[in-house]
Amino acid sequence: MQVLKAHKVTKYFYEPEKFQVLKAIDLSVSKGEFLSLVGKSGCGKSTLLYVLSTMDTDYEGELEIAGQRLTGKDQNQLSKFRNAHIGFVFQFHYLLPEFSVLQNVMIPALKLARYSPHEIEERAYEKLTMLGVQEQALKPSNKLSGGQQQRVAIARALINDPDIIMGDEPTGNLDSYNTHVVFDIFNELTQRYKQTIIAVTHDEEFAKKSDRIVEMSDGKIVS
Amino acid sequence: MSLPFTIARTHLVSKPKQTIVAMLGVTFGIGMFIAMVSLMTGLNDMTEDLAMTSSPDIRIYHDITADRSSLAEQVNPQGINIVYHTKPKNESQKVHNALKIAEMIRKNPEVRGVSPQLTSQVFYNYGPVQLNGTIAGVDIVEEDRLFDIKAKMREGRIEDLIVNPEGIIMGKGLAKKLNAKTGDRVVITTPQGFTMTLKVVGLFQMGVGTIDNVKSYANISMVQNILQRDKSYLTDVNIKLKDFHLAKAMAPQLQKTFGYKSEDWETANATMLLGVIIRNILTYSVSITLLIVAGFGIYNILNMTIMNKMKDIAILKAMGFSGSDVRKIFMIQSLIIGLIGSLAGLAIGFLLSSLIVRAPFDGGDVISIDHLPVNFKAKYYIVGIVFGIVTTAIAGYMPSRKAANVDPIEILRG
Numbered sequence: 001m002q003v004l005k006a007h008k009v010t011k012y013f014y015e016p017e018k019f020q021v022l023k024a025i026d027l028s029v030s031k032g033e034f035l036s037l038v039g040k041s042g043c044g045k046s047t048l049l050y051v052l053s054t055m056d057t058d059y060e061g062e063l064e065i066a067g068q069r070l071t072g073k074d075q076n077q078l079s080k081f082r083n084a085h086i087g088f089v090f091q092f093h094y095l096l097p098e099f100s101v102l103q104n105v106m107i108p109a110l111k112l113a114r115y116s117p118h119e120i121e122e123r124a125y126e127k128l129t130m131l132g133v134q135e136q137a138l139k140p141s142n143k144l145s146g147g148q149q150q151r152v153a154i155a156r157a158l159i160n161d162p163d164i165i166m167g168d169e170p171t172g173n174l175d176s177y178n179t180h181v182v183f184d185i186f187n188e189l190t191q192r193y194k195q196t197i198i199a200v201t202h203d204e205e206f207a208k209k210s211d212r213i214v215e216m217s218d219g220k221i222v223s
Numbered sequence: 224m225s226l227p228f229t230i231a232r233t234h235l236v237s238k239p240k241q242t243i244v245a246m247l248g249v250t251f252g253i254g255m256f257i258a259m260v261s262l263m264t265g266l267n268d269m270t271e272d273l274a275m276t277s278s279p280d281i282r283i284y285h286d287i288t289a290d291r292s293s294l295a296e297q298v299n300p301q302g303i304n305i306v307y308h309t310k311p312k313n314e315s316q317k318v319h320n321a322l323k324i325a326e327m328i329r330k331n332p333e334v335r336g337v338s339p340q341l342t343s344q345v346f347y348n349y350g351p352v353q354l355n356g357t358i359a360g361v362d363i364v365e366e367d368r369l370f371d372i373k374a375k376m377r378e379g380r381i382e383d384l385i386v387n388p389e390g391i392i393m394g395k396g397l398a399k400k401l402n403a404k405t406g407d408r409v410v411i412t413t414p415q416g417f418t419m420t421l422k423v424v425g426l427f428q429m430g431v432g433t434i435d436n437v438k439s440y441a442n443i444s445m446v447q448n449i450l451q452r453d454k455s456y457l458t459d460v461n462i463k464l465k466d467f468h469l470a471k472a473m474a475p476q477l478q479k480t481f482g483y484k485s486e487d488w489e490t491a492n493a494t495m496l497l498g499v500i501i502r503n504i505l506t507y508s509v510s511i512t513l514l515i516v517a518g519f520g521i522y523n524i525l526n527m528t529i530m531n532k533m534k535d536i537a538i539l540k541a542m543g544f545s546g547s548d549v550r551k552i553f554m555i556q557s558l559i560i561g562l563i564g565s566l567a568g569l570a571i572g573f574l575l576s577s578l579i580v581r582a583p584f585d586g587g588d589v590i591s592i593d594h595l596p597v598n599f600k601a602k603y604y605i606v607g608i609v610f611g612i613v614t615t616a617i618a619g620y621m622p623s624r625k626a627a628n629v630d631p632i633e634i635l636r637g
């Protein structure tokens with residue numbers, strides 16, 4: 001089953017001069033796939049990921065996630081879609097510093113409001129337990145180590161049971177131990193829970209261990 | 224509780240100092256506004272009240288100082304006429320047919336009372352003391368209908384004047400200056416040099432120095448007698464209306480109808496009422512200035528918060544918060560600051576007003592008050608809170624819109 005389909009995605013930047021950053025990219029991702037997006041710095045990986053994530057709407061081509069055509073939808077519809085269907089993990093954890101770990105995980109679910117706040121709290125504890133940071137639940141998020149914070153960010157990405165998790169260099173800021181931890185978590189998520197993951201990385205070891213490597217060069221997919 | 228509200232509240236609580244500073248700005252603005260507007264409108268109401276209670280709504284009299292054209296101009300209207308030092312004619316101040324005029328005006332349904340009377344400058348002599356003042360010959364019952372003299376009597380009763388043709392009711396300030404008491408006899412001298420001894424049968428107090436310190440009431444016939452005038456000699460027709468706001472429109476009509484100068488209370492008390500306008504301008508300009516300063520404070524603080532929270536805003540948007548959700552988060556923050564700041568401002572304003580009204584204040588000879596008049600009207604408190612919230616909403620709008628338009632990609636790109 002295809003979770004994500006991109007057809008002939010093309011994008012230009014106009015500043016400082018017109019420049020084609022994505023060149024007719026076709027990409028399909030199946031459910032439960034752990035995909036690594038690799039390539040030289042500046043080849044357009046992040047740009048592609050932000051198009052796939054629906055945050056960047058300034059492109060040509062077609063995008064479909066979880067059976068919904070997303071090309072041409074307005075910002076409000078796309079916000080709602082991201083909330084329910086996409087989880088994000090970034091290079092920096094981006095937890096909200098004023099909130100506790102638990103609240104950080106709960107916020108996307110409170111926004112979605114599919115469950116009652118009480119149920120959401122239970123589910124947030126489940127995710128934190130799954131990632132081994134349940135003891136930190138009530139601490140302020142900025143009192144955790146870098147590795148712990150990234151695990152909390154993954155728990156937050158998982159809270160709404162998204163169809164797909166996207167990460168832009170999710171291990172880029174971690175030491176090798178924590179990189180391993182995050183990789184193992186991603187692996188387990190795809191193996192055990194059939195979670196689909198797309199991760200941009202330039203860590204070759206990390207990429208090699210994933211299910212599928214997509215390599216980009218100069219705005220095109222080369223393998 | 225909605226999620227934007229929870230996030231807004233958490234932002235505010237996590238930076239208590241910044242939040243309190245922003246609130247204090249609004250609090251001072253609104254507090255000053257309430258204190259000032261309460262005192263100023265209190266003073267305004269008192270001024271208007273005094274103007275109303277002490278002067279008729281419309282006064283009809285013979286204005287002998289009015290400009291008149293010189294003889295040269297009448298003879299040679301087209302030519303260039305220069306006449307130096309034209310003096311008023313030696314005219315009597317008599318209003319002809321004053322009683323008839325009064326009778327006609329009484330028929331108007333808008334009129335509450337009409338009191339034809341005669342007034343004159345006089346000297347009051349009591350022992351060695353001699354004071355300049357005025358005397359009004361009135362039908363005291365009519366005059367009471369106009370000015371509620373009964374309520375203003377400090378000694379004696381108005382009926383004492385009716386039964387005592389040689390009596391006068393004297394302003395309290397005037398009596399004090401003369402050191403005269405009820406029952407004493409004072410000598411009155413007219414500008415023409417006639418004198419008469421009258422008995423003080425009562426004292427009144429309007430509360431305005433310009434009246435209490437100079438004026439006495441006597442019977443019409445008595446005053447005609449002192450002035451050596453006939454029974455038809457009357458100089459003023461004083462009118463009170465049911466609605467004093469109509470005076471300004473009615474005065475010119477009366478002037479046209481009867482051919483005598485008729486002056487409404489606003490014109491008569493123009494200097495007093497000018498103070499009202501100045502106080503209003505002062506109140507609003509000071510309050511608005513304070514609120515604008517508070518508004519800029521909120522604008523700055525919110526802008527700073529948003530600058531510091533760019534990443535948070537980006538991640539919220541990535542996770543599915545729409546632009547309007549983000550705008551709500553920051554608008555709610557400024558509205559909470561506005562609401563709490565304004566409520567505290569109302570409390571401070573109320574406290575200040577209560578202190579001002581309690582402080583003793585001596586109006587001296589001019590106005591008989593022992594403390595400053597302060598309004599405690601709910602209206603101003605409502606205006607205050609609306610002011611406060613509108614200011615903070617405007618101040619918060621632009622930073623909030625900026626937050627709503629943050630492009631998450633710019634910030635999240637690794």
Ligand SMILES: Nc1ncnc2c1ncn2[C@@H]1O[C@H](COP(=O)(O)OP(=O)(O)O)[C@@H](O)[C@H]1O
Pocket residue numbers: 013014015016021039040041042043044045046047048636
């Ligand atoms: N906002 C932008 N405006 C103009 N050029 C950009 C912008 N963002 C990225 N680029 C350019 O687009 C190319 C691809 O960038 P990016 O997708 O971030 O590369 P990668 O993530 O593969 O390192 C680079 O040459 C970069 O300089």
Ligand SMILES: [Mg+2]
Pocket residue numbers: 045046047636637
């Ligand atoms: Mg990149």
